[in-house]
Amino acid sequence: MQPRPESRISSLEHRASTMEAQIIEMSADTAEELKAIRQDNKALFKHVQDGFQQAYDYIKQEVETRLDRIETTLSEHGDLLRQILDRLPPKQ
Numbered sequence: 001m002q003p004r005p006e007s008r009i010s011s012l013e014h015r016a017s018t019m020e021a022q023i024i025e026m027s028a029d030t031a032e033e034l035k036a037i038r039q040d041n042k043a044l045f046k047h048v049q050d051g052f053q054q055a056y057d058y059i060k061q062e063v064e065t066r067l068d069r070i071e072t073t074l075s076e077h078g079d080l081l082r083q084i085l086d087r088l089p090p091k092q
Helices: 005-087
Strands: none
Touching: none
């Protein structure tokens, strides 16, 4: 025994409605997940950028400190060299 056409149409409409509702819900869920992923990516990018900036600042400070030491050492050596040259007898 086959169901009447009205019952079959009603059943198809119900199935189509259910499938459409599921698609709408999945679409909304996917949109929320993508939004969360974008926010996570932005936060991760900022974290990585901050890490690079910290590393750069540290390296820059280390280089500046070493250059200051080198300049100080060169200045001290220059002073010592002048003192040594001043103690040498004049050229004839």
